Amino acid sequence: MTLPDGQEPEAKPDDAGQPAASAPEPGAEQPSEAAPSTPEAGTDAPKAEKPPAAAKAERPARPAKEAEPKTAPRVAPPAESVNEAVAAASGVTLSAVYIVPDWKGESVAVEVSRDDVPAVLAACRDDERLDMKYLRCLSGVDWQEEGLEVVYHLYSLSKKRGITVKTRVSYDDANVPSVASVYPAAEWHEREARDMFGINFTGHPDPRPLLLPDDMIDHFPLRKDNPLQEIEEWQGDSLREGAGEEEE
Amino acid sequence: MVAEHERSLEVVDIPINMGPQHPSTHGVFRMVLMVDGEKCVDVIPHIGYMHRGGEKLMEAMDFRQGIGYCDRTEYLAQFSAELAYVIAVERLMDVQVPERAEYIRVILTELNRLSSHFMFMGAFGIDAGVFGTSFTYAFPQREYLQELFEEVSGDRLMYAYFRVGGLAWEVTDNFVQRCHEVLKHTQQGIRDIDELLTKNEIFIGRCQGIGAFTADQAIAYGLSGPMLRASGVPWDLRKDEPYSVYDRFNFEIPVGNYGDVYDRYLVRLEEMRQSVSIVEQALEQLPAEGPIVAEKLPRRLRTPPGEVYAKVEAPRGEWGVYLVSKGGDKPYRLKMRSPSFCNLSALREMCLDQFLADTVMILGSMDIVLCCVDR
Numbered sequence: 001m002t003l004p005d006g007q008e009p010e011a012k013p014d015d016a017g018q019p020a021a022s023a024p025e026p027g028a029e030q031p032s033e034a035a036p037s038t039p040e041a042g043t044d045a046p047k048a049e050k051p052p053a054a055a056k057a058e059r060p061a062r063p064a065k066e067a068e069p070k071t072a073p074r075v076a077p078p079a080e081s082v083n084e085a086v087a088a089a090s091g092v093t094l095s096a097v098y099i100v101p102d103w104k105g106e107s108v109a110v111e112v113s114r115d116d117v118p119a120v121l122a123a124c125r126d127d128e129r130l131d132m133k134y135l136r137c138l139s140g141v142d143w144q145e146e147g148l149e150v151v152y153h154l155y156s157l158s159k160k161r162g163i164t165v166k167t168r169v170s171y172d173d174a175n176v177p178s179v180a181s182v183y184p185a186a187e188w189h190e191r192e193a194r195d196m197f198g199i200n201f202t203g204h205p206d207p208r209p210l211l212l213p214d215d216m217i218d219h220f221p222l223r224k225d226n227p228l229q230e231i232e233e234w235q236g237d238s239l240r241e242g243a244g245e246e247e248e
Numbered sequence: 249m250v251a252e253h254e255r256s257l258e259v260v261d262i263p264i265n266m267g268p269q270h271p272s273t274h275g276v277f278r279m280v281l282m283v284d285g286e287k288c289v290d291v292i293p294h295i296g297y298m299h300r301g302g303e304k305l306m307e308a309m310d311f312r313q314g315i316g317y318c319d320r321t322e323y324l325a326q327f328s329a330e331l332a333y334v335i336a337v338e339r340l341m342d343v344q345v346p347e348r349a350e351y352i353r354v355i356l357t358e359l360n361r362l363s364s365h366f367m368f369m370g371a372f373g374i375d376a377g378v379f380g381t382s383f384t385y386a387f388p389q390r391e392y393l394q395e396l397f398e399e400v401s402g403d404r405l406m407y408a409y410f411r412v413g414g415l416a417w418e419v420t421d422n423f424v425q426r427c428h429e430v431l432k433h434t435q436q437g438i439r440d441i442d443e444l445l446t447k448n449e450i451f452i453g454r455c456q457g458i459g460a461f462t463a464d465q466a467i468a469y470g471l472s473g474p475m476l477r478a479s480g481v482p483w484d485l486r487k488d489e490p491y492s493v494y495d496r497f498n499f500e501i502p503v504g505n506y507g508d509v510y511d512r513y514l515v516r517l518e519e520m521r522q523s524v525s526i527v528e529q530a531l532e533q534l535p536a537e538g539p540i541v542a543e544k545l546p547r548r549l550r551t552p553p554g555e556v557y558a559k560v561e562a563p564r565g566e567w568g569v570y571l572v573s574k575g576g577d578k579p580y581r582l583k584m585r586s587p588s589f590c591n592l593s594a595l596r597e598m599c600l601d602q603f604l605a606d607t608v609m610i611l612g613s614m615d616i617v618l619c620c621v622d623r
Contacts, residue, residue, distance in 0.1 A: 102556070133468065153568075153570070164557070185590060212296060228308045
């Protein structure tokens with residue numbers, strides 16, 4: 001068997017995330033192949049002096065890593081991309097325009113204010129240059145301090161291109177105009193987003209809970225303030241931030 | 249003076265509850281049908297009985313653990329669901345998948361499409377009143393395919409065989425030969441089903457002209473896969489936005505003319521023949537050896553922050569994965585756009601003004617997987 005990184009299994013410590021404790025000679029140096037290319041500096045030092053048995057209890061604090069960016073850098077799309085046609089057709093100011101990766105290549109994402117959503121989507125559907133008659137997907141995203149986001153993926157079957165439209169609302173005022181009248185496909189997606197994130201789609205024709213029980217209207221499972229506590233208990237350390245990294 | 253028997257009777261619509269435990273709902277699905285005599289005047293679908301919070305669970309799993317959950321969501325087209333997920337992660341991580349792995353992925357995904365459509369043929373025949381005969385023809389074929397999947401992945405249903413960057417391990421030594429053997433059975437199976445159902449007068453009588461959707465309606469409701477193509481829209485992600493190595497094969501996209509239940513059956517039947525052809529081409533082009541996993545992958549997969557919407561053509565339509573990452577080894581948000589969910593949202597529109605007995609056929613023609621509807 002070949003492991004994904006091309007090394008033989010014998011050259012590695014156990015897969016299960018146990019550190020040097022399970023090696024035949026406790027406290028011995030790791031085989032030199034086992035820690036070849038750890039990108040973060042300083043991970044080798046605490047590992048060598050780790051006591052074998054109580055390693056997990058008094059694990060030395062992980063050296064501060066370089067702060068990783070939490071959001072992707074935003075790159076503006078090239079001129080004459082689809083966003084210009086959207087802005088022209090809808091007459092709406094797009095508050096942000098950037099490219100997002102698509103399968104092979106990039107597509108354009110635009111952010112608009114929530115009141116403009118029906119106008120932008122109706123323009124995308126009806127404008128001949130855009131002709132985006134197909135709503136692929138509608139997702140809610142919980143960005144915690146930055147509010148709740150609704151993401152619309154639109155696609156044009158004739159032009160073979162798509163666009164991502166996003167809008168953000170705050171927790172206190174989580175109202176977004178429904179687009180079920182523009183895209184009937186949005187009806188169930190919006191009900192699902194209401195169930196899971198508590199985003200209220202104003203003007204929705206049938207705002208009953210869809211996936212959750214009918215009386216579960218004040219609890220929103222996919223919001224980030226509902227941690228998966230039990231799972232964390234079951235799996236313990238394997239879910240800890242940065243677990244298993246020394247095996248790289 | 250009006251005679252007693254001529255007095256007009258009060259007319260009421262009667263609600264009929266179908267499901268959640270009902271053999272024709274293909275799982276735990278309930279719909280409340282309001283009927284005026286034999287005609288449906290309203291349909292209220294109730295879903296969510298199988299909701300397990302999969303999207304939430306996957307936020308707590310790292311990118312390798314999440315693959316196993318994809319199987320449990322779409323349990324009839326597991327490889328397609330896995331493929332969409334690994335494609336999303338690969339795109340964010342910018343991983344190049346070795347060619348041999350891509351071909352094996354395509355072969356398995358297409359064989360999986362065959363086994364899924366065999367399941368449809370069996371179940372749909374029962375909906376139409378074939379009374380089990382279709383199952384006796386379709387299920388042995390599905391079994392041959394599942395045996396092959398089991399040899400490759402080690403499991404009959406929950407394969408978890410695809411990995412980010414490639415495959416979990418090398419296929420069996422006689423994989424190509426076994427695929428050819430299975431395909432021989434499969435082709436016979438397609439012929440059997442064709443002869444059993446396609447020209448069967450009762451079957452045609454049950455299928456033709458019901459649940460028809462125009463192309464515009466189908467697009468507006470976000471239908472995809474055979475449901476959309478039966479309405480005459482030649483849209484198939486394998487052709488239009490080819491992922492993996494699908495751009496190297498010759499195959500046709502069957503489309504229907506009327507968008508009714510019968511067309512959906514015909515489209516699926518033809519798709520099965522095209523899948524056989526794709527597998528044969530892929531087996532021919534499959535590199536004899538080579539790596540099956542991308543090189544230099546870290547043990548702990550981490551993506552840079554970003555978002556991607558990956559999609560594959562699953563047997564039921566577009567299986568999309570909207571993956572948002574904040575960096576790190578777990579998804580920040582993962583939305584599974586399941587084709588069953590989107591297709592089912594059109595059920596009410598399709599069933600209105602249809603006969604009560606035909607709603608079973610319309611629901612059957614959607615070929616839903618309730619786990620994939622509820623996630």
